[in-house]
Amino acid sequence: MTRETVGIAMNGVTGRMGYRQHLLRSILAIRDQGGLALPDGRTVWPEPILVGRNAEKIEALATRHGLDKWTTSLDEALADPSVTVYFDAQVTQARVPAITRAIEAGKHIYTEKPTAETLDDAISLARIADAAGIKHGVVQDKLFLPGLLKLKRLVDSSFFGRILSVRGEFGYWVFEGDWQPAQRPSWNYRAEDGGGIILDMFPHWRYVLDHIIAPVRSVYAEARTDIPTRWDEQGREYKATADDAAYALFELEGGIVASLNSSWTTRVNREELVEFQIDGTHGSAVAGLRNCKAQHRAATPKPVWNPDIPATEDFLAQWQEVPDNAVMDNGFKVQWEMFLAHLVADAPYSHDLWAGARGVQLAELGAQSWREGRKVAVPELDRTGK
Numbered sequence: 194m195t196r197e198t199v200g201i202a203m204n205g206v207t208g209r210m211g212y213r214q215h216l217l218r219s220i221l222a223i224r225d226q227g228g229l230a231l232p233d234g235r236t237v238w239p240e241p242i243l244v245g246r247n248a249e250k251i252e253a254l255a256t257r258h259g260l261d262k263w264t265t266s267l268d269e270a271l272a273d274p275s276v277t278v279y280f281d282a283q284v285t286q287a288r289v290p291a292i293t294r295a296i297e298a299g300k301h302i303y304t305e306k307p308t309a310e311t312l313d314d315a316i317s318l319a320r321i322a323d324a325a326g327i328k329h330g331v332v333q334d335k336l337f338l339p340g341l342l343k344l345k346r347l348v349d350s351s352f353f354g355r356i357l358s359v360r361g362e363f364g365y366w367v368f369e370g371d372w373q374p375a376q377r378p379s380w381n382y383r384a385e386d387g388g389g390i391i392l393d394m395f396p397h398w399r400y401v402l403d404h405i406i407a408p409v410r411s412v413y414a415e416a417r418t419d420i421p422t423r424w425d426e427q428g429r430e431y432k433a434t435a436d437d438a439a440y441a442l443f444e445l446e447g448g449i450v451a452s453l454n455s456s457w458t459t460r461v462n463r464e465e466l467v468e469f470q471i472d473g474t475h476g477s478a479v480a481g482l483r484n485c486k487a488q489h490r491a492a493t494p495k496p497v498w499n500p501d502i503p504a505t506e507d508f509l510a511q512w513q514e515v516p517d518n519a520v521m522d523n524g525f526k527v528q529w530e531m532f533l534a535h536l537v538a539d540a541p542y543s544h545d546l547w548a549g550a551r552g553v554q555l556a557e558l559g560a561q562s563w564r565e566g567r568k569v570a571v572p573e574l575d576r577t578g579k
């Protein structure tokens with residue numbers, strides 16, 4: 194059995210995403226299972242090199258997980274010939290310069306979203322990556338969540354008939370940070386530091402809609418900064434300058450309407466932190482992170498509007514759970530495995546920097562729509578970026 198070792202410089206692993214989802218739940222989990230087995234009999238063995246700004250933190254992290262390679266110098270990591278992939282989970286603003294350096298050093302790229310703050314930057318990253326002939330991938334984790342995999346299965350089986358609409362609710366209350374610590378980093382709430390819910394969430398909505406339902410053709414968005422003052426990780430008061438709630442209407446190919454709310458200023462009255470309902474002529478479904486339930490036209494009850502009497506039907510009990518029918522692994526890990534197979538064995542892989550740029554495009558056009566108070570068309574983005 195041949196073992197292919199892939200050296201990965203992992204930058205931003207002290208962060209929420211970098212540590213839990215990418216290092217712990219993906220790369221270390223792949224090592225714990227003995228590597229990634231390829232169909233041709235080879236095994237891919239990821240060898241992380243932790244990169245971070247704070248030597249103490251990064252060394253402690255390496256020690257805790259029995260890893261012997263770490264550095265505070267990105268240049269040193271990029272000069273290491275055993276490193277073939279550069280992975281970025283830093284704050285969004287640090288991403289473009291770091292990835293550019295990694296491409297110049299001839300490394301393959303795997304990165305968190307959004308790939309950049311502007312469409313121009315996102316396109317130029319994709320262009321220089323293509324010109325350098327390297328392989329590239331962008332995190333599109335929601336596609337690999339059990340709930341959304343089951344939703345995709347329903348779409349692929351033509352369960353819905355003609356899809357009419359999509360309704361999505363994402364969000365929860367993010368504490369202000371004074372009387373209870375905030376559960377998200379403070380930069381998320383400062384526009385000047387790359388924060389904002391449109392830039393954070395619209396890249397997700399782009400690939401979810403494009404891949405599972407139909408390509409996005411236009412956007413109309415309205416956003417707010419509902420909480421103008423927050424307190425940071427050190428307990429210091431700061432001005433929240435970024436949007437923390439966004440309400441959007443997307444038109445998809447075929448005339449489907451998708452209405453998606455994203456908010457860090459709402460309290461959860463749903464089964465999961467994100468839920469999508471699809472209504473079609475032949476059936477409807479509601480999917481969350483893990484679960485998906487469906488109602489076929491033949492099993493659709495006939496509610497009758499009568500405000501004079503209490504509701505007699507248990508509407509939530511009228512849906513049927515869609516079974517897993519498979520072992521569903523962590524979505525981030527599944528995508529890492531797809532990327533590693535693409536890297537080593539040329540397995541097909543479409544979630545690249547161009548797909549990442551389409552996400553940034555939707556965020557940029559969504560923000561433009563909000564500023565101008567009008568619906569904005571979302572043009573095709575081909576590989577030349579025109």
Ligand SMILES: NC(=O)c1ccc[n+]([C@@H]2O[C@H](COP(=O)([O-])OP(=O)(O)OC[C@H]3O[C@@H](n4cnc5c(N)ncnc54)[C@H](O)[C@@H]3O)[C@@H](O)[C@H]2O)c1
Pocket residue numbers: 204205206207208209210211245246282283284285287305306307332334378393
């Ligand atoms: N795929 C997803 O579902 C998902 C979810 C949340 C965040 N993200 C993305 O992941 C990235 C990281 O988000 P996070 O929530 O883990 O953030 P975080 O603040 O928890 O972590 C940020 C990381 O970047 C490092 N960093 C580098 N330069 C920095 C600087 N100048 N200032 C502050 N930190 C700096 C930090 O040390 C830390 O390791 C963001 O681009 C975000 O959009 C993706």
